[in-house]
Amino acid sequence: MDLTASRASVAATTRTVPRGVTAASFVLGGTVLSLTGLTWDIQWHSDVGPDTFFTLPHLLLYSGSAFSGIASLVVVLLTTAAQRAGRPVDPTVGGRAVAVFGRTFAAPVGYLISGIGAASFLIYGLWDQWWHGLYGFDAVIASPPHIGLLLSITITMVGAVMVFAVVRSRTWGAAWALISLAVLLTFSTVTAIGLSQIDVGNLNTVTIGLSFLCVLIVVMGARLLDRPGGALGVAVAVAVLQGVYWWFSPWATRVYADSTGLPLRDYVVGVPGLPALMPMCLLLVAVVIEGLLVLGRRDGRSLKVFGLVAGAIGGLLVAALAPVQNNLLYGNGFPQVSGIVGTAVAGLVFGAAGGLLGVRFGGMLRHLAPVREGR
Amino acid sequence: MGVKKTVVALLGVVGLLFGTAGTALAYEPVNVVHTEQVQAGPYALTVGFSTWPVKALQSLDFTFVPDGGIADKSGTLSLARPGGRRSVEPDPLVRHPRKLDVWGLDITALPDPGEWKFTFTVDGPDGSGTGELVLPVQEQPGPPMGLSWAVSTVPLFGLVALIVIAWRRTREDTSV
Numbered sequence: 183m184d185l186t187a188s189r190a191s192v193a194a195t196t197r198t199v200p201r202g203v204t205a206a207s208f209v210l211g212g213t214v215l216s217l218t219g220l221t222w223d224i225q226w227h228s229d230v231g232p233d234t235f236f237t238l239p240h241l242l243l244y245s246g247s248a249f250s251g252i253a254s255l256v257v258v259l260l261t262t263a264a265q266r267a268g269r270p271v272d273p274t275v276g277g278r279a280v281a282v283f284g285r286t287f288a289a290p291v292g293y294l295i296s297g298i299g300a301a302s303f304l305i306y307g308l309w310d311q312w313w314h315g316l317y318g319f320d321a322v323i324a325s326p327p328h329i330g331l332l333l334s335i336t337i338t339m340v341g342a343v344m345v346f347a348v349v350r351s352r353t354w355g356a357a358w359a360l361i362s363l364a365v366l367l368t369f370s371t372v373t374a375i376g377l378s379q380i381d382v383g384n385l386n387t388v389t390i391g392l393s394f395l396c397v398l399i400v401v402m403g404a405r406l407l408d409r410p411g412g413a414l415g416v417a418v419a420v421a422v423l424q425g426v427y428w429w430f431s432p433w434a435t436r437v438y439a440d441s442t443g444l445p446l447r448d449y450v451v452g453v454p455g456l457p458a459l460m461p462m463c464l465l466l467v468a469v470v471i472e473g474l475l476v477l478g479r480r481d482g483r484s485l486k487v488f489g490l491v492a493g494a495i496g497g498l499l500v501a502a503l504a505p506v507q508n509n510l511l512y513g514n515g516f517p518q519v520s521g522i523v524g525t526a527v528a529g530l531v532f533g534a535a536g537g538l539l540g541v542r543f544g545g546m547l548r549h550l551a552p553v554r555e556g557r
Numbered sequence: 558m559g560v561k562k563t564v565v566a567l568l569g570v571v572g573l574l575f576g577t578a579g580t581a582l583a584y585e586p587v588n589v590v591h592t593e594q595v596q597a598g599p600y601a602l603t604v605g606f607s608t609w610p611v612k613a614l615q616s617l618d619f620t621f622v623p624d625g626g627i628a629d630k631s632g633t634l635s636l637a638r639p640g641g642r643r644s645v646e647p648d649p650l651v652r653h654p655r656k657l658d659v660w661g662l663d664i665t666a667l668p669d670p671g672e673w674k675f676t677f678t679v680d681g682p683d684g685s686g687t688g689e690l691v692l693p694v695q696e697q698p699g700p701p702m703g704l705s706w707a708v709s710t711v712p713l714f715g716l717v718a719l720i721v722i723a724w725r726r727t728r729e730d731t732s733v
Contacts (some may be wrong), residue, residue, distance in 0.1 A: 231654040232584040295719065302712050307670050309708065318608075318616035318664040324700070330709035337712055342718075379706075444584075448651035485729075487629050542729065543720070549727040 202275040203354075206345050208253030209296050212357060213339045213365050217423070218244030218430070220332075220372060223458040224323070225431040229450045230439045233319040235311075237439055243335075244307070250338045254293040262288045277550045278346045291550065292348060296341025299334050306330035328444040329376040336373060339366040342485025347547040348405055360403050360412065360556075364419030367399040368427075371459045383529055385523035389504040393529035394499040396461055397536035398543070400468055401492060404475055405485075406545025413475070417468030420460065453511050465502045467496040489535050489541035497533010501528040570596025587618045587656040587663075596688015597632075597679045600624065604675070605661075615699040616666035622659045623679055630681035632660070639694070647678065670696045697713060 206483075221244030221491040224238050234240075261279055264271050265288040271279050276290025289297070310327035314320075322328070342362040349355030374391040381387075395424050403416035431454040439446060461467075471492045516522065563732030591609035595602040605620035623630055633647035667673055677688040700707070 233664060234584065298715075299712070302715075306709070306712075313699075313705075317666065318613050319664050320614075320616035322666070325590065326705040326709035328657055329706075330712060332717070333710065333712035340716065415688055445653065445657065447654055542724070546720075546723045546727050549723075 189226070190302075199461070200337050202272070202349065205253045205257045205275070206342075206349075206358070209293070209338070209342045209345055210365070212250030212253065212300075212360055213335070213342050213362070213369075214241050215249060215395070215492065216335050216338075217365055217369050217429075219243035219246060220369065221431045221454070222428045222434050224304075224372070224436040224455040226438065229293055229435050229446050230431065230444050231447060232444065234247050239434075243518055244493070247300045247303040247335060247338060250296050253304070253340065254297030254300060254338075255511060257293040258282075258287055258289040258297060261290055261293075262286075273551055276345045285536055288496045290345075292341050292344035294340045296342055298336045298337070299337030302334035302337060304330060306334050306550050307393065313533040323375045323447070324370060329373065332373040332376075336366065336369060337541070339369060339376055342366075344547065344550055350406060350548075356407055357415070360415035361408060361419045363399050363403050363406075363416045364423060367396060367416065367420055368456075368460060370395045371461075372456060375459075384518055386501075386504070386517070386521065386525045389501050389525050390528045390532050392459075392504070393500040394509050394532040394536040396464060396467065396500050397493045397496040397533045398540045400471060400496065401489060401540025401545065402538050402544040404492075406547050408470070408544075408548070410472060410476070413468040413471040414465075417464045420464055424457045424462070425461045431520050432457060451512065458507075458511050461500045461504065462507050464498050467499050470499070485541045486538060489537040489539075491537070493537015494530050494534040495542065496535060498526055498530040501529020501532065567659055573731070581625075584655055587620060587653060587661070589618075592733055593690055595675075595677060595690045596686075597677045597688030598688050599683040600630070600679045600681060600688075601689060602677055602679065604690055605649075605659075610695050611667065611692060612629065612695045613670040614666050614668060615698060616664045617657070618653065619665060620656060620659045621661060621677065623681070627652070627660055630679055632677060632679040634678075635676040636667075637674040637676070639669055639673060643689040645669040647676070650679075667692075667694050670694050675730075 207220045211356050219239045223239035223243065225239070226237065227233065247460070249262065257276055261271055261275070265279065271288065271290075273279070273290075276292035276294075279288040279290050280294065281287070282289045306327055310331060313325065313327045316555045317325075323332075339362065342361065343366060346355055346359035346362050371392060374388050374395060377387040377391040400416050404413035408411055432452070436446070474495075475487060477483075478485075502522070505522050508514065509516055584634075587605075588607050589605035591606045593604045593606075595604055602626045603622045603624075605622065606694075607618035608615065617669035621634070623632075627650075632650040634650050637655065650660040652664050653659055671694060673692045673694055675692060676687065677690070678687045701723065
């Protein structure tokens with residue numbers, strides 16, 4: 183793969199090759215399917231149990247990556263064909279086209295990333311199948327192949343964010359860019375469970391990871407749009423997903439269990455697994471970030487200072503309020519004070535890092551296709 | 558290939574997928590291949606295992622059957638890892654989802670090798686009783702976990718590489 187030079191003929195044109203909206207919808211739709219399959223699958227294992235390769239939640243997960251992957255492949259092939267035929271290639275469809283395998287393919291960078299994620303999902307699917315053959319159908323999220331699968335889907339979601347970042351100057355593009363960031367954030371709350379494998383005394387590594395990821399992605403939203411509403415838009419979309427999945431996950435699980443004649447487990451907790459993982463304070467975090475952005479603009483502050491301060495406050499809020507949320511939902515009480523304080527301090531530090539990186543990553547997304555804002 | 562043929566082929570694939578899914582959805586029965594006995598006060602408890610010997614990370618079905626059945630009884634189970642680390646609080650004994658006439662744990666893996674302690678408390682018509690099973694768990698099969706994690710985090714390193722490339726090719730904006 184050669185990322186050093188674009189050999190595709192790039193020209194500003196009103197014609198899109200292929201039509202950008204359709205392919206982008208398929209990629210984002212695929213990621214939403216994956217996310218929906220994941221929340222359903224988690225609830226299924228928690229409330230009912232038995233696992234096979236062909237459960238409906240699994241089929242949703244697989245088809246999500248298939249949708250995104252096929253759409254990405256189609257765009258790459260059409261772009262390659264257009265380039266070879268000497269037709270202009272619209273850079274607003276997935277970003278600047280880069281040469282892959284020498285000059286064999288011309289791939290818009292966003293679709294290249296989403297396609298690589300889907301291909302990686304296939305490979306890790308085989309790894310997961312081998313793993314289950316050796317270790318059995320253990321329904322744990324934090325197994326190595328499961329984390330490989332989740333990371334692969336994450337890469338597809340990053341590709342989706344890139345695809346929409348390129349068209350952020352259009353209203354629909356900006357809205358979908360924020361929604362794709364929200365999908366990425368929601369999905370990442372599950373991937374963060376892999377951090378439970380890291381044992382750091384009584385610190386909650388999953389909460390610390392969530393603090394980092396939440397701040398990173400919300401600040402990216404703020405920076406990507408570079409106008410009021412970016413951070414809040416991501417947080418509102420996350421809240422909508424949280425609300426919908428709060429209803430959907432247990433409902434779909436009950437309906438599916440009934441249709442297959444399986445009973446619910448004894449002592450089902452009644453709290454939807456994935457939505458309960460998502461920080462409920464994210465709207466508050468986003469409001470703080472929006473406020474800091476307004477103040478920063480007024481006072482002419484540097485982006486680094488903004489990222490650092492917004493990230494630290496956001497990370498602290500997410501980490502400090504996580505035990506409150508868990509106690510409210512599950513009523514298990516609070517962990518040791520030293521653990522809460524240590525986790526909150528780590529959340530502040532990692533949040534600050536997340537804020538700094540969020541500013542930079544948002545800027546990198548903007549550079550995918552610098553466009554005139556506010557159209 | 559024409560559009561019609563493509564559609565027919567796609568429908569065929571979908572048909573095969575869902576047509577065979579019914580067979581794949583037939584959940585495995587719980588096959589007990591080994592049992593151990595635990596005396597929990599007045600109650601004799603038979604602990605069943607779907608694979609034996611038990612190996613770390615390898616999931617299996619556990620069944621817990623008190624003499625006389627579970628209908629008039631309740632209880633809790635507490636697991637202690639090798640080295641004495643006990644679970645925070647005991648969990649209630651629940652019916653096995655694929656064998657509803659007994660208590661159990663379905664497709665459960667014990668992560669560490671060594672001696673695990675299963676502590677049962679059973680409440681029933683003869684009062685309450687506690688018993689303990691010491692379960693030897695062998696070393697995990699397959700490659701070392703470090704290697705498995707290294708293989709599985711390749712996409713993460715790929716993502717980091719992408720970020721590094723993008724970082725080096727874009728300038729940093731300075732003011733808000």
